[in-house]
Amino acid sequence: MRISPLFCALSLCVCGVPAVFSQAVPPPAQPGNSPAQPVTFPAQPPQAQPASPPADAPYRNANLPVEQRVADLLSRMTPQEKASMLAGSGWMESTPIPRLGIPAIKMADGPMGVRSWMGSSAITSAANAPAKIEATSFPAGVCMAATWDTPLVQKEGQAIAQEVKALGRDMILGPTVNINRQPLWGRNFEGYGEDPYLSGRMGVAYVQGVQSEGVIPSVKHFDANNEEYERHRINATISDRALHEIYLPAFKAAVEEGNAWNIMSAYNLVNGAHMAENIPLLHNVLQNEFGFQGFVISDWGSTYSTAPTINAGMDLEMPGGQRAQQWMALPQTAQAGNGDLWLTPDKVMAALTAGQIQQTQLDDNVRRILRVIIGSGLFDHPHPGGGEVDTPAQRAVALQGATEGIVLLKNDGNLLPIDTTKVHSIAVIGPDAGVARTGGGGSSLVRPKYAIAPFDGIRDRAGNAVKVSYALGVGMEGEDPAQDSTETRAADLRQAVEAASHADLAVIVVGRDNKIESEGHDVPTMELPAGQDDLIEAVEKANPHTVVVLNTGDPVTMTRWVDKTAALLDMWYGGQEGGHALAAILFGDADPSGKLPVTLPKRYEDNPAYGHYPGQNLQVDYAEGIYVGYRYYDTKKVEPAFPFGYGLSYTTFQYDNMGATPRLARTGNTSEFGVTVDVSVQNTGTRAGAEVVELYVHENKPKIDRPERELKAFQRVELQPGETKWAHFRLNRSAFSYWDPATRAWTTDAGEYEIQVGASSRDIRQKKIIKIPASFLNPR
Numbered sequence: 001m002r003i004s005p006l007f008c009a010l011s012l013c014v015c016g017v018p019a020v021f022s023q024a025v026p027p028p029a030q031p032g033n034s035p036a037q038p039v040t041f042p043a044q045p046p047q048a049q050p051a052s053p054p055a056d057a058p059y060r061n062a063n064l065p066v067e068q069r070v071a072d073l074l075s076r077m078t079p080q081e082k083a084s085m086l087a088g089s090g091w092m093e094s095t096p097i098p099r100l101g102i103p104a105i106k107m108a109d110g111p112m113g114v115r116s117w118m119g120s121s122a123i124t125s126a127a128n129a130p131a132k133i134e135a136t137s138f139p140a141g142v143c144m145a146a147t148w149d150t151p152l153v154q155k156e157g158q159a160i161a162q163e164v165k166a167l168g169r170d171m172i173l174g175p176t177v178n179i180n181r182q183p184l185w186g187r188n189f190e191g192y193g194e195d196p197y198l199s200g201r202m203g204v205a206y207v208q209g210v211q212s213e214g215v216i217p218s219v220k221h222f223d224a225n226n227e228e229y230e231r232h233r234i235n236a237t238i239s240d241r242a243l244h245e246i247y248l249p250a251f252k253a254a255v256e257e258g259n260a261w262n263i264m265s266a267y268n269l270v271n272g273a274h275m276a277e278n279i280p281l282l283h284n285v286l287q288n289e290f291g292f293q294g295f296v297i298s299d300w301g302s303t304y305s306t307a308p309t310i311n312a313g314m315d316l317e318m319p320g321g322q323r324a325q326q327w328m329a330l331p332q333t334a335q336a337g338n339g340d341l342w343l344t345p346d347k348v349m350a351a352l353t354a355g356q357i358q359q360t361q362l363d364d365n366v367r368r369i370l371r372v373i374i375g376s377g378l379f380d381h382p383h384p385g386g387g388e389v390d391t392p393a394q395r396a397v398a399l400q401g402a403t404e405g406i407v408l409l410k411n412d413g414n415l416l417p418i419d420t421t422k423v424h425s426i427a428v429i430g431p432d433a434g435v436a437r438t439g440g441g442g443s444s445l446v447r448p449k450y451a452i453a454p455f456d457g458i459r460d461r462a463g464n465a466v467k468v469s470y471a472l473g474v475g476m477e478g479e480d481p482a483q484d485s486t487e488t489r490a491a492d493l494r495q496a497v498e499a500a501s502h503a504d505l506a507v508i509v510v511g512r513d514n515k516i517e518s519e520g521h522d523v524p525t526m527e528l529p530a531g532q533d534d535l536i537e538a539v540e541k542a543n544p545h546t547v548v549v550l551n552t553g554d555p556v557t558m559t560r561w562v563d564k565t566a567a568l569l570d571m572w573y574g575g576q577e578g579g580h581a582l583a584a585i586l587f588g589d590a591d592p593s594g595k596l597p598v599t600l601p602k603r604y605e606d607n608p609a610y611g612h613y614p615g616q617n618l619q620v621d622y623a624e625g626i627y628v629g630y631r632y633y634d635t636k637k638v639e640p641a642f643p644f645g646y647g648l649s650y651t652t653f654q655y656d657n658m659g660a661t662p663r664l665a666r667t668g669n670t671s672e673f674g675v676t677v678d679v680s681v682q683n684t685g686t687r688a689g690a691e692v693v694e695l696y697v698h699e700n701k702p703k704i705d706r707p708e709r710e711l712k713a714f715q716r717v718e719l720q721p722g723e724t725k726w727a728h729f730r731l732n733r734s735a736f737s738y739w740d741p742a743t744r745a746w747t748t749d750a751g752e753y754e755i756q757v758g759a760s761s762r763d764i765r766q767k768k769i770i771k772i773p774a775s776f777l778n779p780r
């Protein structure tokens, strides 16, 4: 953390601990996992409340620089007021200080839109409106990542922020940028897939969109929240290199490029310390290495101590207040791994008095929160609410995301797009066909005003010309026990086969629901839920013109049927417009342009974390190191079902004319090393389409073991039939560097690199070897 000397001096001279707090007090509760001991703090003698500062106090002046206002405000706060800001006042609100005009930060869960929230607010309070808030349900993060469309993700962030404000809130708890380490994390759907660079681009875009509206995002969950299993207690052992190359870059990008105002600390431990008190990662990396200036918020109930948490730079504990106390009193809260609130004002003051935290530290925590309250505009322009949500413009963004995110995995014999001159009847089948499965479960699940199921979308689009029928095929395992019996299963299957055999085309939508794929627990198996493989096989046998659609966030095993399947799509969780998006792709109104942000392995046993998940005795060893996702499959030559970056289109693209040139650009006295890469892409088909051009870097003779290739740039190019466009890239030093465990620093070696440009990690269309001379890396 870079604390300016001005701030230290200011805080020391004006914020001395008053005598009343230096009297003997019981020691504060001990940090760690021991059962929480309530701290009883002696009753304070009544204190005269300082008067409210004058209307012309510098901190109230919107024309002054943020840092000056923050310093002024901090100088006027009592120690108790400062301490009170480290805890929430409700389930979704920070603590306001009315005397100074400091507002509560009113939060809403995300990241896929505004989730209805619990707690005090004008809108959800019993006296006022219906308790449940409805808002636009945007596609899951993994679906947005499959678009590779950063401007669109930025628009999504902006649309969500507009809804946040319309509903009278100030902060959205998203984006989720945790890496998909293995196929069974219950929250894989929320994040942006397996690649740190792609996750970083998406995270930055989301943050920029949200912040452009003066709304505070929360980049979560810092760090290495890659499984739900025992999330309060699991300790992930991760090498420094894997942290820097895989699990930190998306946060780094959000901070350094997105200038993110907030980061959420994760529940889990990393290398022996809970994330909320993890000095190496919070203080040394986030604050010192990345230069993070905003505040850190805890995940809900992810604090486990007082002084160590504050000293590590974890600034705001959530939730707080009465609602949080009731929650903590529940036996299941303690069972899950927490049973107390740790940053309540009494505990913070006791730790201060006992010298376990310094006044300068407390000032730093508070300063960070104030910096965001003032810097985001919240102080000067509160969000009164009363605006509109789910507007046509917001819906359009949701629809575009759902459409661009759909990945066409197979299309034998050009079964798709549906040719309505030949197809007059469609049987829509499956446990995910008649219900809109908009997202996975847990805190990210938005309650939309409406949601389009695949069957609705297909029927709406087909109009009267094509007869569309529906059959369940098989109930979603565990959803309705009545549908799980052997007899009902057999009857449902018969009906589906019947429907398929009488239709020109069958569309089966399989996958999971938001109970199976959810926050709070991992997915038990990579297999599809009971009966779904049987359903696919039976329907494909009855009708070879069958399209299989996956409606999941995680990879699933497809071995039994995938080779025989003619057409296969992955629609992920598409939010409220998922059904319309699917129909647009099936009928060819939109060209499929989504690409996999995650490898789909053939078998669960093939995944890099196999044998090292979920861990034993609450210890999980990230033994695969940096070999996550395609870094593993491509380097170790493990054949996946579908590789990272893969996705077909209804048209075809030709890559040509690749050039790659290392350069030393001089500006005045400084020289900057970079490599320019250009490649032309032509749409060689007869339909308009978009191609995501992926750029990977491979080092020829690395000094240290390195993955076969690493994604370092990409560009989504829209092309009319026959049209050619150039994709231009400028790679900087970071595209060639690795984290050297020996020096504990990013290192770039001179030598030979192969720049690979292609349509997936396994479909490299053009490559060029470049030589980077040492003189370019260390210019004089």
Ligand code: BGC
Pocket: 109, 110, 173, 220, 299, 300, 443, 519
């Ligand atoms: C989740 C967070 C969420 C928070 C508030 C936690 O359980 O992990 O992602 O923002 O709850 O609902």
